[in-house]
Amino acid sequence: MFRLITNQMIVPNIHLLTLEAPAVARQMKPGQFVILRAEEDGERIPISVSDWDAEKGTVTVMVMNVGITTDRLASLETGISIPTVVGPLGNPTKIEKFGTVLCLGGCYGIGSIFPIARALKEKNNRVFTVIEARSSYLFYWEEKLRKVSDRIVHITRDGTKGYRGHVGRLPEIIKSFQEPVNRIIINGCTFLLKRGSDVSRPLGIETVVSLNPIMIDGTGMCGVCRVTVGSTTKFACVDGPDFDGHQVDWAELLQRRKTYMKEEVIPHRTSRCEEHARKS
Numbered sequence: 001m002f003r004l005i006t007n008q009m010i011v012p013n014i015h016l017l018t019l020e021a022p023a024v025a026r027q028m029k030p031g032q033f034v035i036l037r038a039e040e041d042g043e044r045i046p047i048s049v050s051d052w053d054a055e056k057g058t059v060t061v062m063v064m065n066v067g068i069t070t071d072r073l074a075s076l077e078t079g080i081s082i083p084t085v086v087g088p089l090g091n092p093t094k095i096e097k098f099g100t101v102l103c104l105g106g107c108y109g110i111g112s113i114f115p116i117a118r119a120l121k122e123k124n125n126r127v128f129t130v131i132e133a134r135s136s137y138l139f140y141w142e143e144k145l146r147k148v149s150d151r152i153v154h155i156t157r158d159g160t161k162g163y164r165g166h167v168g169r170l171p172e173i174i175k176s177f178q179e180p181v182n183r184i185i186i187n188g189c190t191f192l193l194k195r196g197s198d199v200s201r202p203l204g205i206e207t208v209v210s211l212n213p214i215m216i217d218g219t220g221m222c223g224v225c226r227v228t229v230g231s232t233t234k235f236a237c238v239d240g241p242d243f244d245g246h247q248v249d250w251a252e253l254l255q256r257r258k259t260y261m262k263e264e265v266i267p268h269r270t271s272r273c274e275e276h277a278r279k280s
């Protein structure tokens, strides 16, 4: 069993969970993920890791409350134990001296891009971090990111901080750096990964995305996380989660991610409506 040390809603809809998982924390590397289960008969869900402390034996993740299972995780009380924290899973993000790297994170990816930016900085890269959200109140960990970045840039859809719009603003942001960007690394929702890759393709900058398909075992056995990259079938859990964003079959991935929408997301939203209706 794995004790939950912290469960804090860090911004609306995103919960920071810190779990005691010493064996996992000891081996964790940037870009890897864990599979969590909130209860014995619960669903297994993959979550990118945002930080860890090998000495304390803890692992920190950002859980975005979007469906029944993430809602259960988000509602867990501090101090209780959960049955499953499996990891580290997946291959670490490739970290070497690339030159200038743009790290882009949105929603839970603002957290999971942090250890990647930190590791890149430790390798003496120039690190420009771009974080994206609907509005400024949805940003978090800005100070942590600032410490490992040469520059931090914000994009908000409502224009309340930084550039107004979405990742379509990347070309002008890159131009404003006044130096070539050698690599882009993106963490966040599938839409952000796809849009970021679409925008960077014409710029000819190698773009690495951390894919987030539905998973079950996370060890290459079930086939659920199948994705197509460069016309080849890959399993995101063991071949990824990082892939070349310009080679991913995004239409297939977006379609496969909808498989359990009816069972997972729609009842969650419906029950929330009922809950609000009851309270009003």
Ligand code: FES
Binding pocket: 214, 215, 216, 217, 218, 219, 220, 221, 222, 223, 224, 225, 226, 235, 236, 237, 238
């Ligand atoms: Fe089962 Fe990847 S989650 S093969």
